[in-house]
Amino acid sequence: MSLLIRRIFKLLSSLELTIICLVLVMMLIFSATLDQVHLGLYGMQKKYFEGWLVWWPLRSGRLIPVFPSGLFLSGVLLLNLVCAHTVRFRFQVCKMGIWLVHLGLIVLLVGAGLTHFLSTESQMPITVSGHAVYSEDANEMELAIIKQGKETDQIWSIPKARLVAGKILTDSLLPFPIMVPENFEQQAKSWKVKDYELVMRPRRYYNDYSVTLQSFTHKQYMGTTIPKEFSSRVHIQDFKTGEVRDAVISMNQPLRFRGKTFYQASFAQGDTVSILQVVENPSWIFPYVASIMMALGLLYQFAWHLLRYLKRRPAA
Amino acid sequence: MKRWVSWLVLLVAVLGVFYGFVSPYKGAFDLDGFGQLPVLQGGRIKPIDTVARNALLFMNGKQNVRIHQEKILPDVWLLRSMVSPNMTDTYPVFRIDHPEVLALIGHKLEDGHAYTFKEILPYVSMIEQQAELARKVESNQRNAYQRALLLTYQRLMTYFQLKNSLQVEGWHSFDRELMSFQSTLYAGKPLMVAHADPNALSAQDKFVLDGLLVFYKKYQHLAQASFFSSIPPQQVGDEWQSMGSGLLGMFKSNVLSPAIISYAEILTAYQDQDSGRFNRSVATYSEYLVKKFPEVMFRMKVETYFNRVAPFYQSLVLYLVVLLLVLVSWLKWPDVLGKTAFRLLLLAFLIHTVGLGLRMYLQGRPPVTNLYSSAVFVGWVAIVIGILLERIHKKGIGTMVSAIIGFLTLIIAHHLSIQGDTLEMMQAVLDSNFWLSTHVVTINMGYGGTFLMGILAHIYIFKSMLSPSFDEAERKSLKSMVFGTACFAIFFSLVGTILGGIWADQSWGRFWGWDPKENGALLIVLWLAIILHARLAGLVKEKGLMIMAVFANIVTAFSWFGVNMLGVGLHSYGFMDQAFFWLMLFCFVELFVMWLGFAPQFFKRK
Numbered sequence: 001m002s003l004l005i006r007r008i009f010k011l012l013s014s015l016e017l018t019i020i021c022l023v024l025v026m027m028l029i030f031s032a033t034l035d036q037v038h039l040g041l042y043g044m045q046k047k048y049f050e051g052w053l054v055w056w057p058l059r060s061g062r063l064i065p066v067f068p069s070g071l072f073l074s075g076v077l078l079l080n081l082v083c084a085h086t087v088r089f090r091f092q093v094c095k096m097g098i099w100l101v102h103l104g105l106i107v108l109l110v111g112a113g114l115t116h117f118l119s120t121e122s123q124m125p126i127t128v129s130g131h132a133v134y135s136e137d138a139n140e141m142e143l144a145i146i147k148q149g150k151e152t153d154q155i156w157s158i159p160k161a162r163l164v165a166g167k168i169l170t171d172s173l174l175p176f177p178i179m180v181p182e183n184f185e186q187q188a189k190s191w192k193v194k195d196y197e198l199v200m201r202p203r204r205y206y207n208d209y210s211v212t213l214q215s216f217t218h219k220q221y222m223g224t225t226i227p228k229e230f231s232s233r234v235h236i237q238d239f240k241t242g243e244v245r246d247a248v249i250s251m252n253q254p255l256r257f258r259g260k261t262f263y264q265a266s267f268a269q270g271d272t273v274s275i276l277q278v279v280e281n282p283s284w285i286f287p288y289v290a291s292i293m294m295a296l297g298l299l300y301q302f303a304w305h306l307l308r309y310l311k312r313r314p315a316a
Numbered sequence: 317m318k319r320w321v322s323w324l325v326l327l328v329a330v331l332g333v334f335y336g337f338v339s340p341y342k343g344a345f346d347l348d349g350f351g352q353l354p355v356l357q358g359g360r361i362k363p364i365d366t367v368a369r370n371a372l373l374f375m376n377g378k379q380n381v382r383i384h385q386e387k388i389l390p391d392v393w394l395l396r397s398m399v400s401p402n403m404t405d406t407y408p409v410f411r412i413d414h415p416e417v418l419a420l421i422g423h424k425l426e427d428g429h430a431y432t433f434k435e436i437l438p439y440v441s442m443i444e445q446q447a448e449l450a451r452k453v454e455s456n457q458r459n460a461y462q463r464a465l466l467l468t469y470q471r472l473m474t475y476f477q478l479k480n481s482l483q484v485e486g487w488h489s490f491d492r493e494l495m496s497f498q499s500t501l502y503a504g505k506p507l508m509v510a511h512a513d514p515n516a517l518s519a520q521d522k523f524v525l526d527g528l529l530v531f532y533k534k535y536q537h538l539a540q541a542s543f544f545s546s547i548p549p550q551q552v553g554d555e556w557q558s559m560g561s562g563l564l565g566m567f568k569s570n571v572l573s574p575a576i577i578s579y580a581e582i583l584t585a586y587q588d589q590d591s592g593r594f595n596r597s598v599a600t601y602s603e604y605l606v607k608k609f610p611e612v613m614f615r616m617k618v619e620t621y622f623n624r625v626a627p628f629y630q631s632l633v634l635y636l637v638v639l640l641l642v643l644v645s646w647l648k649w650p651d652v653l654g655k656t657a658f659r660l661l662l663l664a665f666l667i668h669t670v671g672l673g674l675r676m677y678l679q680g681r682p683p684v685t686n687l688y689s690s691a692v693f694v695g696w697v698a699i700v701i702g703i704l705l706e707r708i709h710k711k712g713i714g715t716m717v718s719a720i721i722g723f724l725t726l727i728i729a730h731h732l733s734i735q736g737d738t739l740e741m742m743q744a745v746l747d748s749n750f751w752l753s754t755h756v757v758t759i760n761m762g763y764g765g766t767f768l769m770g771i772l773a774h775i776y777i778f779k780s781m782l783s784p785s786f787d788e789a790e791r792k793s794l795k796s797m798v799f800g801t802a803c804f805a806i807f808f809s810l811v812g813t814i815l816g817g818i819w820a821d822q823s824w825g826r827f828w829g830w831d832p833k834e835n836g837a838l839l840i841v842l843w844l845a846i847i848l849h850a851r852l853a854g855l856v857k858e859k860g861l862m863i864m865a866v867f868a869n870i871v872t873a874f875s876w877f878g879v880n881m882l883g884v885g886l887h888s889y890g891f892m893d894q895a896f897f898w899l900m901l902f903c904f905v906e907l908f909v910m911w912l913g914f915a916p917q918f919f920k921r922k
Binding site: 015016018019022023025026029030032033034036037041044045049112115121220221226228251252254261263265277278279281284287288291294295298299302305306309 | 358359360740741751796800803804806807810811814815817818819821822823824825826827828829830831832835836838839842843845846849850853855874879882
């Protein structure tokens with residue numbers, strides 16, 4: 001038994017596994033990059049990186065797994081790295097750089113995983129002199145149950161992933177149990193039930209502050225159509241703290257406010273609508289830490305190699 | 317004797333470089349002065365010389381026109397196209413390579429490469445219609461025919477606009493035109509203001525106003541057609557204007573811009589072949605500009621010299637000479653020729669560096685701003701390492717790889733330059749000198765290091781195949797060079813990729829967005845990591861290391877150019893067509909070299 005465990009450990013910590021994984025990652029990224037032309041960025045990410053396996057549709061419509069996916073491979077690499085460092089590696093001064101690089105990689109992979117599970121991305125289109133209190137994620141739908149009140153509305157929302165056809169949703173927080181009909185996706189987008197309105201809509205993230213677009217600037221280099229600058233001047237009113245402030249959001253100059261970051265993403269309707277990208281990523285610090293560790297590690301290791309090489313050379 | 321040869325070669329090379337400074341314009345007209353006049357085109361203030369050269373390059377792939385035995389230089393061509401379009405309409409400047417586009421204008425591929433405007437003229441409206449259809453297709457879904465057709469159409473448009481940039485093409489005398497416009501304006505302006513009611517006008521007044529209307533329409537046409545803006549701002553806060561808008565502006569104000577007067581004189585003098593007057597007007601206008609915009613005019617001077625000397629072309633030729641010298645040195649006079657080659661390499665590198673520095677000055681940007689400049693910079697980085705390697709190992713190998721990579725990257729740059737102005741403006745997303753000088757520069761240093769490593773591996777493979785004198789010591793030194801450059805390359809590729817991630821996080825809130833270019837960079841890092849792990853773990857031996865190093869070239873080429881051909885993502889700033897063929901060819905050649913690496917030696921050492 002212990003022999004078997006030792007064998008498994010040996011396999012998991014082996015360098016051959018590392019190389020095989022790295023080669024597989026390369027193949028995966030290469031095909032994903034080519035496939036992006038057909039699938040688009042979002043579809044490509046879903047297919048190649050977010051699941052455990054890459055699925056291939058047969059002509060009959062059935063899906064078969066053909067390749068380990070990004071999540072799977074990075075998981076194995078992470079395991080491999082941790083095992084290698086517990087089993088094989090000894091800490092030496094001359095290998096401190098390698099330790100640092102590998103540790104950085106672990107931080108990077110863990111951070112990527114956390115980002116995958118914790119971060120949200122959504123868009124906030126605002127018309128000039130209009131305002132917005134929520135942002136929408138067009139890639140994810142939700143079922144919203146709205147009860148209009150005199151002053152305020154009451155809203156319950158259920159992510160589409162939780163709606164399984166034929167199932168009954170019961171939750172003490174919901175105003176009533178909901179039976180999800182078969183092929184509800186083909187049905188109408190909104191229903192009316194007594195005082196309640198039910199809508200399928202892009203998933204919304206509400207803020208307890210409002211963002212007002214005061215103006216939007218879109219400049220081009222003279223005599224060309226090359227964009228020179230996009231920027232939105234916004235006014236923020238915080239309902240909770242009463243804080244009021246103005247900010248300018250432009251390309252490469254995002255606004256950070258209460259854990260969310262607002263980026264100038266796009267514009268529409270003849271420059272009268274500015275579209276902001278809203279990102280909430282509590283694990284944003286990981287890649288920064290990882291980068292510094294990896295860069296320092298490589299620098300240490302190669303400087304060490306170089307010095308040794310130069311020292312040895314005149315003697316040879 | 318041998319030492320003399322070395323210095324003689326260097327002397328010839330230096331003289332050749334200085335010869336580049338000599339003006340190509342002979343004759344009485346001060347075309348250098350004319351070429352230095354500033355205009356605004358493509359969002360950038362540039363000398364007319366640059367406009368003329370880039371236009372010819374864009375239409376024909378060459379910077380001058382050859383007709384019969386005469387070589388027509390760009391500024392002459394530009395002046396003639398405005399003053400006597402009948403002449404330039406018969407110059408073969410429209411390059412058309414696509415057989416179906418050629419069929420449209422009734423030619424076959426074997427007829428030649430470049431066509432005259434006169435030959436194409438009967439088919440212009442048809443080309444326009446076809447182009448309109450092609451434009452409706454989304455740009456990344458157009459087929460080769462549609463792209464070729466649109467390109468032809470754009471070339472025709474460029475020519476038409478150029479002809480109508482300073483005056484309406486074929487005006488016999490801009491001078492007289494201006495005078496008659498001024499006198500009509502003088503008579504007509506009070507009428508325009510005084511009489512809102514057209515019925516109250518006398519026949520004479522009506523005649524004057526009709527005359528003014530004709531001028532108005534003409535100048536409106538000129539304002540719409542012009543390729544560049546030639547009238548500098550008169551006051552702070554004003555913008556550059558085209559000749560047409562400048563003339564239209566006179567309907568409002570009475571002040572005549574010195575630019576209009578000067579260009580009228582210059583063009584009329586050129587038409588009359590009056591070199592005295594031409595030179596005087598160019599000089600007067602230049603003096604006025606130097607007083608008003610000293611910094612701009614200095615930049616114009618630098619840029620015209622940069623155009624003329626063509627430093628990257630010069631170093632391209634020198635790198636080729638270096639390469640030949642190294643090859644010969646392996647057969648004969650190894651010491652002297654090796655040293656000569658190295659000195660010549662230093663000279664070529666110096667010119668390369670000066671060229672790079674001048675580009676940075678002209679653009680006010682870090683060295684890499686587009687695919688073209690990245691080719692120039694990648695070569696430069698690789699040569700820095702090559703020179704260092706030569707200093708350490710002294711076998712001519714460093715010189716040789718430097719020459720090879722310098723030659724190849726500058727050839728690539730030359731072909732990329734045909735697409736137009738290589739000092740183009742930066743898109744808003746990329747408009748950040750901080751990230752351009754950190755992320756973009758480090759990534760390109762990674763490319764440079766990887767290519768250098770790949771070429772070193774080629775030398776190892778070829779030497780072990782062909783050279784009977786390839787001994788253990790040389791093997792070892794090549795191995796350490798490959799290993800060293802791999803370390804250099806992975807460091808810069810990784811740091812560059814990470815910096816790209818940080819830029820993305822700062823700009824879009826996403827550290828990693830699976831953009832094709834990011835993926836490409838990551839592929840390089842991964843492959844280099846695989847090489848280093850395989851080597852350090854002893855999974856591959858010397859030969860395996862070399863074969864893997866050659867494959868790194870394919871990975872880098874995909875990441876550098878291949879992903880741009882996909883036409884998706886944030887980095888698709890340099891979309892290329894014909895380049896796809898060359899990329900594929902490159903990959904096949906590299907695969908073949910890898911196979912050679914596996915193959916047993918042809919010459920067994922005894």
